[in-house]
Amino acid sequence: xxxxxxxxxxxxxxxxxxxxxxxxxxxxxxxxxxxxxxxxxxxxxxxxxxxxxxxxxxxxxxxxxxxxxxxxxxxxxxxxxxxxxxxxxxxxxxxxxxxxxxxxxxxxxxxxxxxxxxxxxxxxxxxxxxxxxxxxxxxxxxxxxxxxxxxxxxxxxxxxxxxxxxxxxxxxxxxxxxxxxxxxxxxxxxxxxxxxxxxxxxxxxxxxxxxxxxxxxxxxxxxxxxxxxxxxxxxxxxxxxxxxxxxxxxxxxxxxxxxxxxxxxxxxxxxxxxxxxxxxxxxxxxxxxxxxxxxxxxxxxxxxxxxxxxxxxxxxxxxxxxxxxxxxxxxxxxxxxxxxxxxxxxxxxxxxxxxxxx
Amino acid sequence: xxxxxxxxxxxxxxxxxxxxxxxxxxxxxxxxxxxxxxxxxxxxxxxxxxxxxxxxxxxxxxxxxxxxxxxxxxxxxxxxxxxxxxxxxxxxxxxxxxxxxxxxxxxxxxxxxxxxxxxxxxxxxxxxxxxxxxxxxxxxxxxxxxxxxxxxxxxxxxxxxxxxxxxxxxxxxxxxxxxxxxxxxxxxxxxxxxxxxxxxxxxxxxxxxxxxxxxxxxxxxxxxxxxxxxxxxxxxxxxxxxxxxxxxxxxxxxxxxxxxxxxxxxxxxxxxxxxxxxxxxxxxxxxxxxxxxxxxxxxxxxxxxxxxxxxxxxxxxxxxxxxxxxxxxxxxxxxxxxxxxxxxxxxxxxxxxxxxxx
Ligand SMILES: CC(C)[C@H](C(=O)O)[C@@H](O)C(=O)O
Ligand SMILES: CC(C)[C@H](C(=O)O)[C@@H](O)C(=O)O
Numbered sequence: 163x164x165x166x167x168x169x170x171x172x173x174x175x176x177x178x179x180x181x182x183x184x185x186x187x188x189x190x191x192x193x194x195x196x197x198x199x200x201x202x203x204x205x206x207x208x209x210x211x212x213x214x215x216x217x218x219x220x221x222x223x224x225x226x227x228x229x230x231x232x233x234x235x236x237x238x239x240x241x242x243x244x245x246x247x248x249x250x251x252x253x254x255x256x257x258x259x260x261x262x263x264x265x266x267x268x269x270x271x272x273x274x275x276x277x278x279x280x281x282x283x284x285x286x287x288x289x290x291x292x293x294x295x296x297x298x299x300x301x302x303x304x305x306x307x308x309x310x311x312x313x314x315x316x317x318x319x320x321x322x323x324x325x326x327x328x329x330x331x332x333x334x335x336x337x338x339x340x341x342x343x344x345x346x347x348x349x350x351x352x353x354x355x356x357x358x359x360x361x362x363x364x365x366x367x368x369x370x371x372x373x374x375x376x377x378x379x380x381x382x383x384x385x386x387x388x389x390x391x392x393x394x395x396x397x398x399x400x401x402x403x404x405x406x407x408x409x410x411x412x413x414x415x416x417x418x419x420x421x422x423x424x425x426x427x428x429x430x431x432x433x434x435x436x437x438x439x440x441x442x443x444x445x446x447x448x449x450x451x452x453x454x455x456x457x458x459x460x461x462x463x464x465x466x467x468x469x470x471x472x473x474x475x476x477x478x479x480x481x482x483x484x485x486x487x488x489x490x491x492x493x494x495x496x497x498x499x500x501x502x503x504x505x506x507x508x509x510x511x512x513x514x515x516x517x518x519x520x
Numbered sequence: 521x522x523x524x525x526x527x528x529x530x531x532x533x534x535x536x537x538x539x540x541x542x543x544x545x546x547x548x549x550x551x552x553x554x555x556x557x558x559x560x561x562x563x564x565x566x567x568x569x570x571x572x573x574x575x576x577x578x579x580x581x582x583x584x585x586x587x588x589x590x591x592x593x594x595x596x597x598x599x600x601x602x603x604x605x606x607x608x609x610x611x612x613x614x615x616x617x618x619x620x621x622x623x624x625x626x627x628x629x630x631x632x633x634x635x636x637x638x639x640x641x642x643x644x645x646x647x648x649x650x651x652x653x654x655x656x657x658x659x660x661x662x663x664x665x666x667x668x669x670x671x672x673x674x675x676x677x678x679x680x681x682x683x684x685x686x687x688x689x690x691x692x693x694x695x696x697x698x699x700x701x702x703x704x705x706x707x708x709x710x711x712x713x714x715x716x717x718x719x720x721x722x723x724x725x726x727x728x729x730x731x732x733x734x735x736x737x738x739x740x741x742x743x744x745x746x747x748x749x750x751x752x753x754x755x756x757x758x759x760x761x762x763x764x765x766x767x768x769x770x771x772x773x774x775x776x777x778x779x780x781x782x783x784x785x786x787x788x789x790x791x792x793x794x795x796x797x798x799x800x801x802x803x804x805x806x807x808x809x810x811x812x813x814x815x816x817x818x819x820x821x822x823x824x825x826x827x828x829x830x831x832x833x834x835x836x837x838x839x840x841x842x843x844x845x846x847x848x849x850x851x852x853x854x855x856x857x858x859x860x861x862x863x864x865x866x867x868x869x870x871x872x873x874x875x876x877x878x
Binding site: 247250252256282283284287303304306309310311314316318319320321322323324325326327328329330355357358359360361362363364365386387388390391392393394395396408409411412413414415416418419420424 | 605608610614640641642645661662664667668669672674676677678679680681682683684685686687688713715716717718719720721722723744745746748749750751752753754766767769770771772773774776777778782
């Protein structure tokens with residue numbers, strides 16, 4: 163059987179609960195498709211801080227780098243909220259992304275027909291939304307230098323960051339996005355602020371040039387302020403969106419909320435080679451941690467993305483996706499997506515129901 | 521009578537049509553409150569480009585600076601879309617803001633009860649939304665240096681911008697926002713990305729310090745990605761939002777679209793002293809220009825903001841605001857906000873109806 167090493171990073175809050183379900187589902191779907199795994203669980207975030215004093219221990223990083231894929235739960239919690247920046251759980255995420263060089267963050271936002279009423283958008287606007295935000299994840303203002311604090315000529319404190327893109331950083335995310343758009347509906351919208359920012363002007367120029375290599379994909383450009391409006395006005399006009407790190411942070415979250423159920427949404431972060439990083443888009447939800455109330459669907463769907471994009475195990479991935487739909491159709495729901503007439507269950511039981519459907 | 525010099529900048533597309541209505545309404549409301557105006561009309565945007573070769577002629581700038589307030593229509597159009605950056609109509613906006621030093625951009629987003637169904641959000645979510653985004657307008661990444669293009673050590677092209685804030689820039693916008701929040705419901709939410717950006721960390725530190733001077737205002741902080749979600753999930757949780765230039769660009773447009781009718785929304789840009797700049801948030805709509813189809817409400821409401829915030833003529837402002845509500849109640853609508861059972865009229869006739877209600 164094909165065998166893969168998977169690093170599991172449960173993290174904080176509800177992380178361990180949802181990772182535990184996703185691991186079981188991965189195992190089952192894998193065994194049915196002749197896949198074996200070597201799971202290695204490591205510390206990250208607050209859990210790592212408490213145990214080792216740092217949010218991203220070297221041991222965790224090297225395990226992640228040596229594996230075939232990384233599945234992460236969630237990091238963060240009240241306990242560490244007032245830590246200094248380099249001792250915040252979230253810092254581990256930025257470090258992991260940068261070290262794994264996963265420059266392409268895939269954030270699907272699909273409205274499940276069974277959950278369309280969870281959206282705050284009108285049914286006719288939300289129904290059928292199925293879009294993919296491709297966010298540049300290892301460049302731009304998140305990592306640009308110079309950055310920091312200083313004193314200006316008037317003796318005043320200043321804080322500054324640098325939004326910067328080099329041609330190859332734009333090119334590789336553009337190629338990733340065109341390839342994804344090609345497999346979807348063939349429509350790609352590149353979002354920037356090229357009417358103001360030079361970094362965006364270069365972005366637009368490179369994306370436009372690369373479009374020549376994808377004549378089957380229809381490329382359009384939109385300013386970020388307009389995109390934030392259009393996502394609300396008519397989200398169905400979009401298929402694949404590609405944008406920089408900070409705009410992608412904002413727009414992918416906006417797009418998620420259109421679905422109304424962020425407990426359902428997975429993500430994948432991919433590099434040119436090496437392990438990808440897969441995680442639900444929701445946070446660690448410390449308020450419900452340890453109470454068996456967490457929704458494991460997003461992490462289970464992240465495991466499906468891990469199989470599909472990380473290991474190219476399409477069949478096992480498809481099994482998981484189908485199992486999620488089937489479980490929804492059979493009416494099982496956690497509290498966050500519950501509505502009258504459906505069956506309210508805990509995280510564990512939902513996991514068992516998903517397994518029945520795999 | 522009190523007398524004011526007003527610079528009118530009709531600009532491009534539907535700009536002249538909506539400015540013409542707003543001017544008449546200003547005149548009437550003013551005359552009923554003992555106000556006289558000296559109107560000076562000047563060129564800006566594409567109109568200025570065609571006539572003088574530049575989008576913001578010196579003559580326009582000096583007229584604006586010497587007046588008591590500036591009312592702008594809209595700039596831009598297909599014709600100039602492919603111009604170089606410094607010859608784009610939109611550049612005039614950035615120049616005008618910087619030269620007038622209008623650092624505080626007030627962007628109300630209120631759902632009119634008469635138009636609640638225009639929102640793509642469910643009625644119960646949209647109904648009663650009444651929020652104010654206070655956007656920093658003359659700093660941050662829009663104007664930060666260094667900026668531009670260069671070649672890196674690998675011989676690759678790079679594009680870069682600087683997000684930078686000095687203490688006094690944050691302080692003055694924070695004071696403006698606290699004062700506005702105090703006059704509204706007393707709740708202020710400051711939006712930043714302080715978990716990643718140093719410029720945001722300074723932002724949060726200064727806003728928190730200034731909060732001491734406004735014990736009657738309840739301050740909260742939110743990350744920009746979360747804010748973009750919360751605006752869709754539950755916009756009524758917000759009253760006043762304060763944020764930087766680029767986040768404000770994105771979030772104020774998102775907030776506008778929640779109302780469903782951007783043809784209704786005004787804006788005000790204010791400095792420490794000197795004339796304020798007042799304009800509708802919509803663009804020049806070249807597709808309907810010159811057809812008497814434009815919705816003048818947003819510009820008329822911008823004229824009300826001009827009276828209220830620019831000239832401290834509360835009574836005349838109130839007259840205009842009431843007239844808008846009355847005209848809506850009497851059922852008059854332009855095409856963009858038309859629905860069955862209301863009366864479809866053109867820009868000019870809507871202006872006449874507003875005048876009847878002043
Ligand atoms: C926690 C934070 C640093 C992170 C980001 O901004 O990238 C998060 O918002 C995300 O989108 O994964
Ligand atoms: C036209 C553009 C430069 C401008 C901006 O980004 O500030 C516009 O989007 C706005 O919000 O007024």
